[in-house]
Amino acid sequence: MSGVTLKILHGADRGKVYDDLQPPLTVGREEGNDIQLNDERVSRCHFKVQRDNDRLVLTDLDSTNGTKVNGTECQLKILRHGDLIAVGRSLILVGSEEQIAARLAAMGNDNPTLSRETSSSDSSIAVELNQEPKSPYPADVIQIMEVPSIPDDLSPGQKAQLCEILDYLQSRLHKLIEGAKTDEGADEVHLKFSSWQRLLDAQATLSTMTRKVADPDWPD
Numbered sequence: 001m002s003g004v005t006l007k008i009l010h011g012a013d014r015g016k017v018y019d020d021l022q023p024p025l026t027v028g029r030e031e032g033n034d035i036q037l038n039d040e041r042v043s044r045c046h047f048k049v050q051r052d053n054d055r056l057v058l059t060d061l062d063s064t065n066g067t068k069v070n071g072t073e074c075q076l077k078i079l080r081h082g083d084l085i086a087v088g089r090s091l092i093l094v095g096s097e098e099q100i101a102a103r104l105a106a107m108g109n110d111n112p113t114l115s116r117e118t119s120s121s122d123s124s125i126a127v128e129l130n131q132e133p134k135s136p137y138p139a140d141v142i143q144i145m146e147v148p149s150i151p152d153d154l155s156p157g158q159k160a161q162l163c164e165i166l167d168y169l170q171s172r173l174h175k176l177i178e179g180a181k182t183d184e185g186a187d188e189v190h191l192k193f194s195s196w197q198r199l200l201d202a203q204a205t206l207s208t209m210t211r212k213v214a215d216p217d218w219p220d
Contacts, residue, residue, distance in 0.1 A: 004049060004056065005099065011090030012038040019096070024050040026061070027087070041065050041088030049079065053152075056094075058085065059214070075214035078148070165209070172202045 003020030006027075018035055025034035030044035037046075043063035050057055056079040060067040068086040069077045079085075081095030081103045095103070154162065179195045182188075191199070211218050 002099075004094070005096040006035060006085075007093040008037075009084075009091040009093050011088070013090065021049075023056065024048055027092075028061075037088070037090050039088040039090050042090060046087050047085075056080075062215075063087070075211055169202070169206075172198065 028045040081099040
């Protein structure tokens with residue numbers, strides 16, 4: 001199984017490339033990490049990457065300033081080639097150019113354009129999909145939204161729990177959609193304030209559930 005490539009796109013360590021890293025590995029400010037970042041906003045041991053069968057899993061190690069993947073803060077996250085990890089002032093690209101191109105091809109993008117960013121002094125890549133204009137570097141090196149897969153080998157009880165969660169979400173979304181008013185002339189959809197509050201409540205519930213999955217000792 002191939003190793004992990006991590007490329008530092010932004011921050012004091014910009015331009016460094018770590019090829020063929022073998023998980024489990026840790027990233028942080030302190031010596032002893034597999035990748036040591038010169039960034040005072042990065043915790044001593046900030047996050048780890050480990051394998052779970054054929055998946056790469058990132059776990060935030062209770063860092064002070066948190067970890068973001070593709071702009072979203074997370075405690076536990078499946079990593080894919082092309083993902084962007086943001087910690088402190090540092091931005092890290094996951095995967096080699098070949099691995100990212102293979103992921104794009106697997107998603108049905110037959111002719112992804114991998115182009116060097118000429119305004120940058122390092123060898124990071126920017127990705128153009130279809131006819132979309134290229135995003136400013138390095139904030140959106142690659143943006144791929146995939147539907148997450150259902151976990152494998154769930155027990156009957158775990159399947160039932162997952163179905164309960166999905167039913168909860170579907171029920172909440174159904175009520176919000178029913179209560180929305182569409183203004184086609186303005187190309188807008190309006191929600192009542194009470195519906196907006198229910199949406200925020202659902203988001204808060206999901207955030208708590210995600211934290212509990214990542215850290216079972218997190219208080220209720």
